[in-house]
Amino acid sequence: MIDTPRMAPPAFHLMTKPRGAICNLDCKYCYFLSKEKLYPNSEFRMSDNLLEEYTRQYIEAQQVPEVTFAWQGGEPTLMGLDFFKQAVAYQQKYKKPGMRIYNAFQTNGVTLDDEWCSFFKENDFLIGISIDGPSHIHDAYRVDKGGQPTFSRVIRGLDYLKRHGVDFNVLTTVHAANVPHPLEIYRFLRDEVGTQFMQFIPIVERDNDTGFQEGDAVTERSVTAEQYGRFLSDIFDEWVMNDVGRIFVQIFDVALAAWTGNRPGLCIFEETCGTALALEHNGDVYSCDHFVEPKHKLGNLQVIPLTEIVASDKQFEFGQAKRDSLPDYCRQCEVRFVCNGGCPKNRFIETPTGEPGLNYLCAGYRAFFNHVDHPMKLMARELAYGRPPANVMYTLAQEKLALERKFVGVGRNDPCPCGSGLKFKKCHGRRSG
Numbered sequence: 001m002i003d004t005p006r007m008a009p010p011a012f013h014l015m016t017k018p019r020g021a022i023c024n025l026d027c028k029y030c031y032f033l034s035k036e037k038l039y040p041n042s043e044f045r046m047s048d049n050l051l052e053e054y055t056r057q058y059i060e061a062q063q064v065p066e067v068t069f070a071w072q073g074g075e076p077t078l079m080g081l082d083f084f085k086q087a088v089a090y091q092q093k094y095k096k097p098g099m100r101i102y103n104a105f106q107t108n109g110v111t112l113d114d115e116w117c118s119f120f121k122e123n124d125f126l127i128g129i130s131i132d133g134p135s136h137i138h139d140a141y142r143v144d145k146g147g148q149p150t151f152s153r154v155i156r157g158l159d160y161l162k163r164h165g166v167d168f169n170v171l172t173t174v175h176a177a178n179v180p181h182p183l184e185i186y187r188f189l190r191d192e193v194g195t196q197f198m199q200f201i202p203i204v205e206r207d208n209d210t211g212f213q214e215g216d217a218v219t220e221r222s223v224t225a226e227q228y229g230r231f232l233s234d235i236f237d238e239w240v241m242n243d244v245g246r247i248f249v250q251i252f253d254v255a256l257a258a259w260t261g262n263r264p265g266l267c268i269f270e271e272t273c274g275t276a277l278a279l280e281h282n283g284d285v286y287s288c289d290h291f292v293e294p295k296h297k298l299g300n301l302q303v304i305p306l307t308e309i310v311a312s313d314k315q316f317e318f319g320q321a322k323r324d325s326l327p328d329y330c331r332q333c334e335v336r337f338v339c340n341g342g343c344p345k346n347r348f349i350e351t352p353t354g355e356p357g358l359n360y361l362c363a364g365y366r367a368f369f370n371h372v373d374h375p376m377k378l379m380a381r382e383l384a385y386g387r388p389p390a391n392v393m394y395t396l397a398q399e400k401l402a403l404e405r406k407f408v409g410v411g412r413n414d415p416c417p418c419g420s421g422l423k424f425k426k427c428h429g430r431r432s433g
């Protein structure tokens with residue numbers, strides 16, 4: 001039951017799953033697929049009545065001039081194109097004067113064709129495509145129901161998007177099979193897929209029978225914290241020397257926001273959360289897309305108005321708990337200002353002193369955020385002076401050159417000129433040794 005309502009936030013996100021967890025693929029790490037068990041015997045199709053009601057309530061609840069409808073799954077194209085034509089029609093019907101409506105649509109890409117893509121273009125949809133790297137990497141886990149590879153079908157879908165000039169970004173999951181190949185993946189996405197916008201989402205998959213966020217064992221497909229940190233750092237090093245201002249990687253943007261004193265802008269790195277909810281095909285609303293499980297169900301929007309659901313004590317406490325449950329270890333951490341302990345879904349290990357609630361990815365986040373500290377400070381300084389952060393590429397190239405000059409004539413047992421305190425042979429001299 002919903003508790004006494006408080007003031008609803010002026011804006012919030014609702015990740016909508018009109019087909020529930022139903023998908024045409026069988027990606028081995030997918031946490032959505034197990035959600036089918038929550039709704040036995042359901043057809044997993046959002047009805048037309050519910051679509052209209054949800055659209056009306058969602059628009060009404062937003063006190064801001066821009067509203068984004070976020071479609072996910074499962075695979076949302078399995079609803080068929082007519083469903084989304086109707087969705088756009090309802091958006092126009094209920095839109096407030098002066099309001100701008102956007103649609104963000106996450107798909108595996110394999111069903112896209114001319115018809116879908118001309119609709120997306122016409123209605124200004126932003127498409128997120130899931131692709132894990134070149135074929136030999138992508139196909140490790142992203143297979144169809146028959147266990148067959150999907151890479152060529154995803155590339156065909158991407159070609160349709162490009163042909164129709166549809167805006168798209170790429171979502172790449174980082175897991176045991178692709179984490180050893182950061183640069184190959186980054187260059188493939190940049191040079192062959194031709195995307196300007198990338199997200200690298202770590203796979204931390206709990207190994208249990210419930211499919212919920214329970215237990216502390218992870219599957220062998222999961223990435224380790226250290227691997228994830230190295231993966232991001234390697235890509236960052238390539239990006240910061242070559243691509244600043246032309247390629248946008250979500251976690252790099254988040255970091256730059258934090259280094260300039262702004263909010264990270266992504267729930268997992270915000271101090272609190274609770275304004276990114278999930279809507280199931282039958283109108284059930286959950287605290288978050290990562291917590292579609294009975295104890296995080298807030299109610300059904302056909303029974304309780306969405307504004308009340310969002311403003312409920314239960315949801316408020318869910319969001320505040322992100323900050324309030326932070327271990328002391330995080331509170332004293334030098335990168336807390338950007339990390340904030342990460343997403344609660346991954347907080348299931350202990351700190352070195354035995355405190356519960358540390359993020360499984362902590363070591364990776366800490367290494368990565370420390371790794372980017374110097375270039376981030378340089379970019380933040382450029383922004384403070386009203387100059388483009390891309391100037392960092394020139395500054396770092398100059399620094400590299402100056403350092404290389406210092407290496408000339410240094411003995412292997414001399415202190416390394418970089419100032420690390422190590423002997424040259426154990427530091428920058430290692431490469432030539």
Ligand code: SF4
Nearest residue numbers: 267268273276288343
């Ligand atoms: S639980 Fe994690 S993903 Fe969900 S809203 Fe909070 S930070 Fe974001």
Ligand code: SF4
Nearest residue numbers: 330333339341362366
């Ligand atoms: S890096 Fe680790 S210790 Fe620091 S805030 Fe993040 S999770 Fe906490």
